[in-house]
Amino acid sequence: MANFRYAPSSLRRAEAFALSVAFSALPSAPGSLAASNWAIDPTRTHIAFAVDAVAYPKTHGEFRQFEGTIVIDLEHPAKSHVAFHVQSASVDVGSSSFNDYLRSQALLDASRFPTIDFSSTSVEKLDDHRVRLTGDLTLLGVTHPLDVDVDVERRPGGGRARFEFTAKTTINRLEFGMNSGFPVISRDVELVISSEAAES
Amino acid sequence: MTLASEKPAERWSAAVVVLHWIGAALILGLLELGWFMVHAETDAARRFDLYQLHKSLGFLALAVLSVRLAARWATRAPAQPSSMPRWERRAASLAHGGLYAASLFAILSGWFVVSAAVVAIPTRFFDLVVVPDLPGVGPAQFDAAATSHLVAVWLLAGVIALHIAAAVKHRFVDRDGVWSRMARWPGRG
Numbered sequence: 001m002a003n004f005r006y007a008p009s010s011l012r013r014a015e016a017f018a019l020s021v022a023f024s025a026l027p028s029a030p031g032s033l034a035a036s037n038w039a040i041d042p043t044r045t046h047i048a049f050a051v052d053a054v055a056y057p058k059t060h061g062e063f064r065q066f067e068g069t070i071v072i073d074l075e076h077p078a079k080s081h082v083a084f085h086v087q088s089a090s091v092d093v094g095s096s097s098f099n100d101y102l103r104s105q106a107l108l109d110a111s112r113f114p115t116i117d118f119s120s121t122s123v124e125k126l127d128d129h130r131v132r133l134t135g136d137l138t139l140l141g142v143t144h145p146l147d148v149d150v151d152v153e154r155r156p157g158g159g160r161a162r163f164e165f166t167a168k169t170t171i172n173r174l175e176f177g178m179n180s181g182f183p184v185i186s187r188d189v190e191l192v193i194s195s196e197a198a199e200s
Numbered sequence: 201m202t203l204a205s206e207k208p209a210e211r212w213s214a215a216v217v218v219l220h221w222i223g224a225a226l227i228l229g230l231l232e233l234g235w236f237m238v239h240a241e242t243d244a245a246r247r248f249d250l251y252q253l254h255k256s257l258g259f260l261a262l263a264v265l266s267v268r269l270a271a272r273w274a275t276r277a278p279a280q281p282s283s284m285p286r287w288e289r290r291a292a293s294l295a296h297g298g299l300y301a302a303s304l305f306a307i308l309s310g311w312f313v314v315s316a317a318v319v320a321i322p323t324r325f326f327d328l329v330v331v332p333d334l335p336g337v338g339p340a341q342f343d344a345a346a347t348s349h350l351v352a353v354w355l356l357a358g359v360i361a362l363h364i365a366a367a368v369k370h371r372f373v374d375r376d377g378v379w380s381r382m383a384r385w386p387g388r389g
Contacts, residue, residue, distance in 0.1 A: 053244075053319070056244065056247065057242065057243055057244045058244060059244035059245075060244065093244065093245050093248075094246075095245035095246070095248050097248065097249060097324065098244070098245050098248040098249070101248075101322075180320070181318060181319040183318075184318040185319055
């Protein structure tokens with residue numbers, strides 16, 4: 001099992017960022033993740049979301065600051081663990097006043113609940129390209145179970161091997177007590193988390 | 201103060217002229233922006249900013265209108281030309297009153313919409329100060345608020361169209377000086 005820690009010294013937009021990733025080989029995956037060091041590429045990691053509203057364009061945004069750990073060992077699932085700690089104040093939808101509204105007490109209440117946390121409780125291999133994470137999501141201090149299927153793809157191209165991870169899921173914000181604006185603002189929030197790791 | 205013994209002014213006071221044109225620009229801008237922000241294909245962030253700008257400009261228009269009404273009250277209005285038939289003079293007075301009333305109705309109904317919105321986004325007046333919502337207003341009144349704003353805005357647009365048509369008639373048909381006492385920079389011949 002390869003294990004390593006990535007701690008870039010300087011990042012765009014002065015993001016606080018610390019990620020670590022570890023893999024065991026996905027034995028049957030094409031170009032399997034061999035037992036070597038893999039670095040998550042912070043510039044290619046996005047924690048994005050989308051929310052619908054009545055008579056309003058779909059709002060797309062992402063969280064710019066987070067910490068994450070990805071340890072996947074399919075031979076020893078108990079050793080696998082994925083965790084993300086997202087700074088709720090780092091929400092960015094492309095408008096500073098819209099960001100302020102999202103950070104406010106009405107929605108993310110970032111001063112009271114500075115992080116949104118996901119921590120896996122189990123990791124299951126579905127096939128050569130997919131794993132299922134089962135875990136807990138904590139938002140506004142409320143914890144609910146969340147299952148996420150993660151696509152794992154090798155990126156074509158020469159040089160160092162790179163793998164892409166994409167996870168899509170939908171959460172019901174009302175379950176976490178985020179009721180403001182409902183039903184004009186949709187109950188469902190789509191989450192799209194993508195990341196890329198390269199052999200270092 | 202208008203005193204009965206004083207002769208009517210030759211032209212509008214400088215304050216009224218300047219506030220008329222600032223108010224005109226604001227109100228036409230608000231009508232255009234209101235239409236655009238609702239109907240244009242924009243992304244969510246841009247639309248959010250347009251709505252916030254519309255709210256800030258609306259409250260600026262309220263401030264300008266308040267000062268203008270005070271200036272209108274405190275200064276003498278020019279007499280209407282004696283060449284105007286009686287009914288026209290009466291219609292002009294009614295239309296001017298209608299412009300003030302419809303402007304105020306449009307702005308206050310906008311405040312009503314903001315206060316009743318289900319998605320309660322605070323009104324930050326140009327990011328300087330938060331304008332409070334109208335007291336006692338909630339989402340239950342949103343439909344009434346939205347309808348009243350729409351009615352007010354179309355009413356205002358109608359009175360503005362009439363006002364512009366009348367001004368153009370004074371300029372090109374009547375040539376009675378009514379146009380130039382508002383359309384020329386105050387103080388110039």
